[in-house]
Amino acid sequence: MTFRPQDAYNISDLRDRARRVLPRGLFEFVDRGTEDEACIDRNATAFKRIGLRPRVLVDVSERSLTTDFFGQASAMPLAVAPTGAAGLLWLDGEIAIARAAAESGIPFTLSTASIISMEKVASEAGGRLWFQLYMWPDRSMSYQLVDRAKRAGYEALVVTVDTAVTPNREYNRRNGFSLPMRITRRNIVDVAQHPGWFFSVFAKYILRSGIPMLENYPDQLRHKLTAKPGRQIGLPKNDSLQWSDLRELRKRWDGPLMIKGVLHPEDAKLALDCGVDGVIVSNHGGRNLDSAIAPIEALPQIADCVGHKIDVLLDSGVRRGSDIFKAVALGAKGVFVGRAPLWGVSAAGEAGALCALELLREEIDRVMGFTGCRSIDEISHELLWLEAGFGRSHPIDKPGTYPSPSKAPLFHGPVPEESRSEPRPLPDAPPSPIPSIGSL
Numbered sequence: 001m002t003f004r005p006q007d008a009y010n011i012s013d014l015r016d017r018a019r020r021v022l023p024r025g026l027f028e029f030v031d032r033g034t035e036d037e038a039c040i041d042r043n044a045t046a047f048k049r050i051g052l053r054p055r056v057l058v059d060v061s062e063r064s065l066t067t068d069f070f071g072q073a074s075a076m077p078l079a080v081a082p083t084g085a086a087g088l089l090w091l092d093g094e095i096a097i098a099r100a101a102a103e104s105g106i107p108f109t110l111s112t113a114s115i116i117s118m119e120k121v122a123s124e125a126g127g128r129l130w131f132q133l134y135m136w137p138d139r140s141m142s143y144q145l146v147d148r149a150k151r152a153g154y155e156a157l158v159v160t161v162d163t164a165v166t167p168n169r170e171y172n173r174r175n176g177f178s179l180p181m182r183i184t185r186r187n188i189v190d191v192a193q194h195p196g197w198f199f200s201v202f203a204k205y206i207l208r209s210g211i212p213m214l215e216n217y218p219d220q221l222r223h224k225l226t227a228k229p230g231r232q233i234g235l236p237k238n239d240s241l242q243w244s245d246l247r248e249l250r251k252r253w254d255g256p257l258m259i260k261g262v263l264h265p266e267d268a269k270l271a272l273d274c275g276v277d278g279v280i281v282s283n284h285g286g287r288n289l290d291s292a293i294a295p296i297e298a299l300p301q302i303a304d305c306v307g308h309k310i311d312v313l314l315d316s317g318v319r320r321g322s323d324i325f326k327a328v329a330l331g332a333k334g335v336f337v338g339r340a341p342l343w344g345v346s347a348a349g350e351a352g353a354l355c356a357l358e359l360l361r362e363e364i365d366r367v368m369g370f371t372g373c374r375s376i377d378e379i380s381h382e383l384l385w386l387e388a389g390f391g392r393s394h395p396i397d398k399p400g401t402y403p404s405p406s407k408a409p410l411f412h413g414p415v416p417e418e419s420r421s422e423p424r425p426l427p428d429a430p431p432s433p434i435p436s437i438g439s440l
């Protein structure tokens with residue numbers, strides 16, 4: 001049966017559709033995490049642990065989700081995360097998602113590991129484009145990419161730093177889905193059971209230009225995805241990257257520079273010292289270190305340390321508009337979504353990716369209506385209900401090491417009567433500035 005994006009009522013419906021149309025190996029490559037997938041659960045649970053305290057009798061008849069990233073307007077506090085090999089889910093999948101992002105008025109980030117080249121995405125997608133960089137041990141190869149991104153007109157550079165070593169994604173190896181891909185009996189059967197995907201995506205690439213490659217890779221490393229074993233196709237070896245490399249990138253890139261994959265406040269401070277414009281608090285969607293904390297838990301301390309100077313963004317586990325609201329309330333300028341648009345594009349191409357982004361827009365808007373927020377600036381941590389200890393790493397951290405002193409109490413359930421926060425001012429009074437989040 002043909003899938004119509006309007007039949008999806010939430011991101012989970014798009015995921016269900018993706019599960020049906022994609023070969024299992026490909027679906028799992030997108031969907032799953034690493035090892036025991038504790039990190040995926042933690043990302044979801046951490047959002048659920050935060051409650052919201054609605055406000056009533058506020059005139060919310062006019063609501064605006066507009067914000068800005070690096071001085072340029074964005075239609076909502078959302079951007080598309082870089083995801084390698086998105087082009088395998090749909091023909092020219094990266095272009096489809098980038099167009100959906102442009103239509104939604106938000107930035108799209110192209111991965112180093114995309115199937116479509118950065119030049120082609122720039123010429124065919126339009127909208128606001130950011131480029132994500134993985135560094136090679138031979139730094140000159142990475143600098144070539146930086147120069148290419150500059151020439152192609154990418155506005156911002158996102159340097160991913162959370163993949164020093166190869167993540168242990170056992171399912172990919174079992175499915176023959178590590179790079180180079182292995183053609184096994186198991187994945188031949190898998191693909192044969194999904195002829196729709198084979199004929200509308202893979203066969204079309206083959207007829208057009210042969211087996212797909214990671215088109216942004218430097219010439220000497222660009223091989224077919226099914227190249228002979230031993231060829232370096234997967235992520236570049238990344239274990240020698242240091243803060244001095246980030247400083248060097250800062251010298252070479254004069255647009256906005258973000259570092260992606262920070263979970264420790266000390267690292268956020270070091271990044272700030274290197275001159276970045278933004279920090280993306282992320283555990284790679286639970287795909288790298290299975291015992292990593294959830295970014296939403298790490299966010300309050302990081303926002304307290306560096307949020308007054310640079311933009312703090314967050315990703316990993318965002319599935320609902322309320323997740324985005326919670327991240328903004330805890331100090332994020334906005335969030336990235338990775339899998340949501342990937343499931344959307346798998347379900348229905350550009351229309352499916354757009355559906356994912358628009359569902360999230362409707363959901364943020366609805367939560368704003370329930371909580372009395374007419375603009376993104378009015379989203380504050382006073383609307384949250386946080387369990388005692390949320391986002392704290394004490395007693396391991398020396399008390400007072402990271403956060404600035406907070407005036408407002410942070411934990412709510414249950415809280416002694418005398419320490420409850422003051423109610424927000426009446427809605428027709430001018431909104432108060434968002435207070436510091438303090439020692440979470």
Ligand SMILES: Cc1cc2nc3c(=O)[nH]c(=O)nc-3n(C[C@H](O)[C@H](O)[C@H](O)COP(=O)(O)O)c2cc1C
Nearest residue numbers: 030081082083084111160284285316317337338339
């Ligand atoms: C299939 C897939 C491929 C990814 N590839 C990259 C990549 O090439 N570079 C990168 O920095 N992050 C990559 N990520 C991580 C995302 O940028 C992002 O951190 C993560 O997906 C956010 O979590 P979410 O999927 O729960 O929204 C990838 C994620 C997925 C699901």
